[in-house]
Amino acid sequence: MTSRPHASTKPPRRAAVKPRKTLRELFLHRLPHYNGPYNVGYMDIEVPVREPRPVSNLKRNGKPVLRLDTILMGVYYPCDLQSHDGAEKPHRVDWMPRPRAATAKGYAKYLHIPALPVTAYLACTSLFTKLPAFRNAKLAAHWPEDTRNDDGPTGQKAREEEEDPTSRPRFPVIIFSHGLGGSRLCYSSICGELASYGFVVVAIEHRDGSGARTYVSLPSNVEAAAIESSTAELHTNNDGQERAGDKKVQRQRKKGLNPYYVMDYILPKDNAQDTSPHNRRGVDHTLRSAQIELRQEEVKEAFYVLEVLNSGRGSDIASLNLRRKGNIGSSSMGLNGVEWEDWKNRMFLDKVTMMGHSFGGVTTVQICRDDSLTWLGQGIILDAWGQATPSGGETLKERITKPIISISSEVFMHWKENFDKVVEFSNEARDSGTLCWMLTVVGSTHLAMTDLAVLYPQWMSILMKSMVDPLRAVSLTTTASLEFLKIILPPEQTKYSMWADEKLLQSAEPPSEPEESLRSDYAPDHKWVAVRLKIPNEFTVRLRVWIRRTWRFLICAGREVADLNGGLHDYGLKDEIWTHMCPTHEAVEEHVNQFR
Template identity: 90%
Template sequence: MTAPPQASTKPLRKSAVKPRKTLRELFLHRLPHYNGPYNVGYMDIEVPVRNPRPVSDLRRNGKPVLRLDTVLMGIYYPCDLQSHNGAGKPHRVDWMPRPRAATAKGYAKYLHIPALPVTAYLACTSLYTKLPAFRNAKLAAHWPEDIRNDTGPTGQKAREEEENPTSRPKFPVIIFSHGLGGSRLCYSSICGELASFGFFVIAIEHRDGSGARTYVSLPSNVEAAAIESSTADLHTNNEGKEHTSDKKVQRRRKKGVNPYYVMDYILPKDNAQDTSPHNRRGVDHILRSAQIELRQEEIKEAFYILNLINSGRGDEVASLNLRKKGNIGSSSIGLNGVDWEDWKDRMFLSKVTMMGHSFGGATTVQICRDDSLTWLGQGIILDAWGQATPPGGKTLKERITKPIISISSEVFMHWKDNFDKIVEFSNEARDSGALCWMLTVVGSTHLAMTDLAVLYPQWMSILMKSMVDPLRAVSLTTTASLEFLKIILPPEQTKYNMWADEKLLQSAEPPSEPEESLRSDHAPDHKWVAVRLKIPNEFTVRLRVWVRRTWRFIVCTGREVADLSGGLQDFGQKDEIWTHMCPTHEAVQEHLNQVR
């Protein structure tokens, strides 16, 4: 007679636990909890690259402009707070990258605003904001609780695996590329939301001079003289840039702290406003192409690190990690408490998704053209800066051949040159036979997909005339992305999904021409193209929304109301997304039949 299986000491299915609000969050700006069935963990990893070197032939003052020394990434992942066995309770993650005050000064420099008022304002609002994510929390080894109610093949398969005490879920991987002025943390609303639905999201902090400020740590065996760059100089120069002198390097080495250099935003040469649609000189393609080249190399290095972790060599990665106690920009926790055995064979490293916003969207387009990346499966392009996207080549190997979805803001769709570029690379994918969607979130502005819109909704509404609720904009972006991945990813990566699905990709038939789905109701005046929308009868619209919110607040006292946080669009309005391009239902079904 067969003995019944012993009950596991840890349940294999659990629901997410909402983090408690901190005292600061009662008064200061805060980020909302994620909506998926998993809690979210986070860790910082910075390791030296295999071949440190200058990247591209771009030079200034006779020196290389861009260098590849280390790769820095923030990893958002599904975690299990109930089974965390580290030293004490896991700590929530700071939203502003460390060192916070110096990073705030970097943003001031990027925006050409005096540092003192910027730092003071951030200190009063979001400088100490915490992510609803936990540093180094235990990687989830359970399936979502709600899946037990699934009576279909997915639930049946989950129940069969539950009987095997050694089985653990394996999660798909997304690599995220930030835009100009961005960092690994300023898209946490999207990255964390995707992680809460069961993804590893690898947010790379690029060292290509596209971020406001980033700190590049160096191994202790690297000499200052080995760093030859016009922008990453370890010596104090005449311009007073924040770099490290030889004496400071020696003092830090005596204290056991590795040297570092600061990489601030790099202005295009003789063309400071190349991002503006009114710039007569156009985009500085020499600089932007060099930056994309460096970004591609960083992405390849990041994937190499993921391979090491997934193959059971996480301890080796931890031993190389430069984000540890004492080093610049690091949490004192470092990677303490991480059980790397839990991470072995937990990632799907085939059909990896590339995702990026703005300049990161341009990076995603170019990555999806790289035929040598056999592990890359598809791309999610968020409000791409189409003008910075290199043109596709004439041969199939130089063009997009992977499925893509482009989700743009309305403000960028009214920028005709940019819209035409999005159409161009979307057609490039469609002509190769790949599935392609091109969507716009109605009433949104360029920052709607960043944490800034969530933290400062009133400023987004007043200054940029954003009309969509920022939380709804994030929800539409992540839901459309999840629906896309549910179609594109192979069955073994989606069989346990509890992903959000509003059937956004099935809501409309494709128009004959992408321009036919555009509307001009909110089209701005020429001088505000790509910056802000236009709200007809703005005073009346805002007054009506204020009255509606006030009434609902009174009537719904004690209950959460979805549209009290911001946004001028009526939630009852059905037209939340414009569909400019999408495959036919027959093409989608044919793809599903092929992968399954």
């Protein structure tokens, strides 16, 4: 059995409190509410790293290309809105990173499109979209309601612990790495969904030139003129064009404002299309390896920040935070209202999960090869850009020794060279004796795991021929991830979980060779490999689907009909997931038994 039939698409119980729709959301694109038992809080943290420095030996025009100056991360976490009764409710979070118009121009530059039409289109669709998450909300201090109401020993234990005023739940941690053109906010559907099930998810915004545009604030005691880089352009915090050594910058510092620099997407030297499968020169491994090196250092810095928060010294982080009122890219709230005492000993900082999409999947592979990270437990790899993944070494220190799950899009699985690289690092993990799953979400394209697919489903369907409902693609991704973590994490981190479970990982044994589980029904023509799928007889198929969905809509009196067609666009797909590789049931039992 190489594929899995449709599972029930009935959503799990939603959080008790839903964000109200804003006036703009009645007309603009919006993100759906999260499905877990918790509401979701969010905070932006940017602090100086412990040792600011250039990273890697990569230089252009005699200057270093990459620098590590600060670490910027968005923290999604379970929150308690009930504690805000009678007080002002926390504000919701903008989906487009601030400054929004300037960030939109960064996306236009990344896409090689004139800035004005891109900014105008985003302004009419999603420039003002809000996350269903609340800024600086109180960290949840309760167990899920369904757990407390359970009549069994688990529910009884949860009620006893909650009645103890000194006992509060602790949450597992996930560190998330974005792909090319990404940011800390453009995977909010996945990060927020995981947070709603009781995880603290730390989404790093990388400063390695892989994002469309990011703003790096600098501490007031840093001589900005000493920042030497071939890619960073220094500005004052009023978005002027003054150089860092000018007198105006000094006046800004006296006002308590900090200079900053802008890091835009870095094009590979003499090879602008290194991401294309048709690129004859191949991947620019010199640049990509340097970026991975910087990303690894950023992950270490992010974990250090978590250690400080968990030790009860959150106020130290708040005092260093550069995302505060008046600084570039900041909310006027900064970290105001966060009760740092609530964060003391509230996270499990052992068996931390590394997770990433595309180039972030490559980052996850490399992080899982680093045996020096004793706090790292496992990795979740989403649609890895296999061509940029360095090969593992012969020694165990250069190989994946952590349990991993690789969840890919169908469009990348039809890219043979990429498929072979995913098989390669999956076998690397399996050969080291650890658990490994390799899955494909049928009918999906590369952006199916991002917010873009949720916000612009019509474009994903028309341009990329995506055949899976975007919300279902997110659901399959998060549910498979939760099932993986339920197996891998120790019981103390999962004992009160109310996680979605559709038995996606409990499939029959996959074929002896991963390639045998692939089907070519929707394989694209060669020129569209890795970009889009192919729908045979597309006009007829789309017309038939439209008639069927319209009829269902009418007989259901306008109710949502996604459940009636399994969450798919109903293009004749019979399976939701292909399983290419998975451990034996005995191996899974052996792993679970080690905690007993």
